[in-house]
Amino acid sequence: MPTTPPKVGLFVTCLVDLFRPNVGFSAIKLIEQAGYSVDVPEQQTCCGQPAYNSGDVPTTRELARQVMTAFENYDYVVAPSGSCASMLKFHYVELFKDNPVELEKAQHFAQRCYELTSFLTDICEMKQVTANFPHRVTYHDSCSGLREMGIKQQPRQLLNSVTGLNLVEMKESETCCGFGGTFCLKYPDISTRIVSDKVANIHHTDAEVLTAGDLGCLMNMAGRLSRTGSKVQVYHVAEILADMTNIPAIGEAEGE
Amino acid sequence: MSSREQILGKIRKSLGRGVLSAEQISVLEARLATPPLHEQPQVNTDLVQQFTQKLQKVGASFSNVENESLIPFALIALLKEWELPLQVVIDAHLQALPWTDEVQYAVRAAQDSDKVSVTEAFAAVAETGTVALLSSHSPTTLNFLPETHIVIVHRAQIAANLESVWEKLRQQAMPRTVNLITGPSRTADVEQTIQLGAHGPRRLHVILVG
Amino acid sequence: MQINSPQFKQRATVALQDMRLQKALSKAKGGFIDKRLAAISALPEFEALRERGKAIKQHTLENLDFYLERFESKVIEQGGKVHWASSSEEACQLILEISRAANAKVITKGKSMVGEEISLNEALEADGFKVVETDLGEYIIQLAHEPPSHIIAPAVHKTREQISDLFHEHHQQYGLTQKLDTVPELVNEARTVLRSQFLSADVGITGANFLIAETGSTVIVTNEGNGDLTNTLPRVHIVMTSIEKVVPTLNDATTLLRLLGRSATGQEMTSYTTFTTGVRREGELDGAQEFHVVLLDNGRTTMLGDEFKDMLRCIRCGACMNHCPVYGSVGGHAYGWVYPGPMGSVLTPLMIGLKAAQDLPNASTLCGRCEQVCPMKIPLPTMLRQHRINAYEQDLMPTRARWALKIWAYFAKRPALYQKLASIKIGILGFLGGGRGSFRYLPFAGAWTKNRDFPAPQGKTFMAQWKARKSA
16 A cells, blocks of 8 residues: 555646646646646657657657656656547557567556546546636547547536536537648648538537647647637636636637 | 469468468368358347338338239239239249239240349348349349349248358359349439439339248 | 549649539538448447457458468359459459450449459450440449549539539430439439440459358449349459458358448448359359459558558448548549548558558548448558658658658757757747737748637746746
């Protein structure tokens, strides 16, 4: 029986680090509320997805080693992103198929990795949050989180516990938003078409706020919403659950 | 080296082995000799009910007769209802039925000018509302050329799943053609709109006997 | 078939602006998706069948030589002939020889994707044969001189008006001069025109959905009945197929049929599922008197030994492309060859080369919906990524992208340096964008800002703030 409480290492994710630190701080607040201590190892930059999905396995391996080393002393590795979490949990093992020692290390590492909302509900057994957000909100199911990590009910369960929050489902919530990492830069016309379909579905719900568990998706959708003059505001699910929405929404200027 | 040898050789190379051993082959032979029965969809205990329900769902129709001798009579009624000439092309097994002079029947392969064909089924499948027809039993063209195709199915012939039909078929030689027919001909190639009678029959009707 | 995959990007852009195509695509997409969902929801055993289907195919592939040889001997036993073709050219050659020997004038065809793969029609027509596609969708695109845009519904990109125009133009020669409008009228006219072709054919060529080793049968799954008229009426019947179609027994085929119909069109069984075995028997009154099966390799034996082995399980249902957001936006022609959508993006590089087909595995968000709906549980995103890995190793990545990646990687591997630089860069961006909240334009991110605003960063990186708090 361990005498020290389990230590959680926060995997910040490169997008959160660069563009929306508030998501990281929201994650910390939530994990602490759940009764765990959180630390952020500094030797982290990126999970390696951009390299992996571009076919650069050597770079991906180096980044994987860097991440696994940075997080070796934590009981849990938690990321506020389904795609980063699935990279750590399911794809690191693919990188070391041919090396038994590193493969074992990656397997042990994988067992400790979680996406934020499912960590809160499935591990911390959090039933509700103490947040207030009296808005009509719709949730987009980011692809990796949904299909690789099985994240569907968990964020909804927690969102439904937020005071005043009215959760409405959009049509095709499980359909891709068109971000796909470098895809949206390499094939912008196709990406725009896909995100436009998503925006139409968002508008159909009359939601005031869009949320999801992946910042890449959110920036992509926020960018299209804003370009088309939409009034829909975009927040990461961690920000809503942690009651840290008193800052401008993603892509929004101060005072909007 | 022939392409045959080339292809077989490459297969073995890709699989990382040589020719299969005698033991391995005997395991495969055993599987072929006793084909495994896999998961099957559940079917109503009332096979006739499921069969006729599915038939209608796929756009086929059916009627009942108590016994075989009533078939020609039922046929005449149907043809009159559909306002079709009383001329049919049938398979040889139906020759022995008590035909009257009212209906002209021919026993041969179908021709383009035939409007109505009547064939006896080898089996039927309740799972999907399917009738199974064999070329050894009735000419295949009867199933496709005329616009109206009537199939005689005896209630006892209705099996729950397709696998039972294979079991029955294994008792004899495979014919040139086994047709599993589930409803009339259809297409959705124009604007995803279903249209019956693409190239095969527009109308499929089952006469259930028994 | 002409290869246009290198022009994927341009073709995709054109497709996105083609309003008629977009209208056709959204109609088709909804239909296929809803019908499939209804069919599988009504079958509690569906998941178990998927596992079983995967196991059947895996077993078969492990013993592919045995099952192909067994299939061959059974075909011969029933009076048929089996021809093995390593390459597309060889397959065409074999079929040309059979058709010449038959003194054929008219050849009818059932739908065959393998036929497209080997450019069969072009070869036959060049040799002077009249080739008539009889599947309605294939017939339509044959008139339009276009390739198929979907493996199940080849003319899915055509509207009713376009089909009406095509028929009006091409049916004059049969004395059919009326311009038709409704679906029933169009289908009926096609029925009439094609019926006379069926009856005049000397050779009929069909594909095969499955080959049964147990009995030496070839199986076709159709709704129209054209495949059956093609394989029954002519004196000579040729099945143009490929080696991975074989399954051990009738029972195995039945499991796969249960998966195929539902996944493709939402049907439990198509109108016609036909098992053809050998030649017309003694005493039978119709049926082909010559039966040939041409077995094509064209790279499949290589796939059997590499990372793409699982792709050989594909039963060509089309579910992946029906659910793909990319296919759904651009349609099949953008992919530039025979096989579109996710399965096409895996197969095309293997058959026409990675260099020519490079865009296909890259034009994907790896959303994973294809794998989710694949009845054979094929890990499509993994194989798309494998193509990207192979492209990187073969140095096929465009130079600019490769360098951008290298530069980014240099910093990502050095956290302290990365974080210092990021702090500065983000500080600048945050300062510049903070007032508006988003950038309407950003240099180096033109692809993004063309149609989207770029959300401005908060201004201080997380790591900078974290470090500051810790030292406070």
